[in-house]
Amino acid sequence: MSTHTQRPIRIYGVPMDLGQNRRGVDMGPSAIRYAGLQKRLERIGLTVHDSGNIRVPGPEELHDDPQYENACNAFAIAEVCQRTHDAMLQCVAADERAIFLGGDHSMALGTVSGALNREGRLGVLWIDTHADFNTPEISPSGNVHGMVVAALMGRCPPPLRVGERLLQADQIIMIAVRDLDPLEKVAIREAGIKVLTMRDIDENGMANVVRAALRLLGNVTAIHVSFDMDSLDPTVAPGVGTPVFGGLTLREAHLIMELLADDGRVCSLDLVEVNPILDERNRTAEAAVELASSLFGQRIL
Template identity: 40%
Template sequence: MSPVTRSVALVGAPTDIGAGHRGSSMGPEALRVANLGARLARRGMHVVDRGNLTGPLNPWAPPTDGYRHLDEVVAWNTAVYEAVYAELKEGNLPVMLGGDHCLAIGSITAVARHCREKGTKLRVIWLDAHADFNTSQITPSGNIHGMPVACLCGYGPDALTGLGDVTPATSPDVFRQIGIRSVDEGEKRLVHEVGVDIYDMRYIDEIGMKAAMEEALADIDANTHVHVSFDVDFLDPSIAPGVGTTVRGGPNYREAQLCMEMIADTGRVGSLDIVELNPAFDKRNQTARLAVDLVESLFGKSTLMR
């Protein structure tokens, strides 16, 4: 189905329940202020804004048995899972407005279920500074926004690994991680053991964004559902200061644009997360505006003259 005929549903999840800093709960509103809906409508899409999901408040408590706010994280992810799955059932393209990256457990669990029911192959393009493959044994913080990929692959508490109809929701081979540059030592060993496909910044520096993306997208075919999980800290903080966990040395504006345009060129984008936007650290909403600009490129806006 061409992007022109797509019906896009914006689903807000305003919580920083899995994060180490307050503020990403304001992300959905910042994206709306930056006119995400109107900009996508300008691309010929039918856009409906479902408003915000509701869930428990952030108790800002220390870890219990290795996890911070586990019950609340489960509640929020359950709400995201149900909302995203409902949009996919309706034939809509869900755009989950986070919130912190723990919410990808819910959204990708829903997308994985949808793909199994449709008989389509799932490919998750994970745009992030972090691999997010921590476990409670690896990280002392207990912040679950560092654990979503691990949980999706079955490494985590039962309440999160068993969120959907199948456990685990996905396998490591569905992920293509782009822009990684901050990985804990124990996490590094684990991603090597399980075989996550990672295109870190060193690799991108060596071969260029174009060649890296060609590799990452090589096996996408007409029977592939592409889910993009866009953590705004993927971008270099010099252009995107409005995130909770900045890591220097990320993609610049042109590299990020090329990345998004090449994903768009596959024609297979079927769902999207936009997460970890933290207006408390931003300057005049510039990071939200940049994120919206890049999402437009993901949905077909191009600088190509040819």
């Protein structure tokens, strides 16, 4: 097996804001590129290609679109996610690693469903304040970015199915969760998904939490990291649509990435929910770039 760490990296933007109701997150890919993502990765010796953005319609174009009850823009989101899925399949076919820049988290329906086609068995690390495990039946908001994991497991109605493979409960570990809706909490317990919460991090320390996650994913050959920037505390990442205090410090987030880099199995990364309108001088996008460079091999010493 050629080591993961020498394979080139392909970047795509998914400027989608259809999965939630605050404007601005569609500018996330520009903000992260402006913060110097490609240069930072090249500086650590990586070959990086940027393929530009996946085509995403603006909400203004969707006035006449059919709507699914309590899953806003489900049809349009699914179309974008199908294109995102196809882009990920190309990365898989070329044996490239991939970074997808959001956009809101609903785009992960495309990235993860595509990554499930990697050779061997895929594991997913979902690093997020929220579990994104609602379904249209139980979602308080109807926002699809809060349903992605349920959709990936085949628990959402047909518009929210992309690709042929479903994610299994033992293929995903959630880290840094601290804000669940009441019925979502019940659903996630019943589904048997392993959730490593902020309390686990407080009690055991981040290094032990990440090592536990990697042990639980011991039988996977490739790992997709879905990093929601709202997992960071709003004092370090203010530019997100749903800030919740009590989040990760920048160092805790770096440590996740550094330990994953040492592990060597990471094949793809989502960086989602950067909202430049709500940000302060692009610091959330800059944090995203720093974290990506740690994940792909930047070392302090």
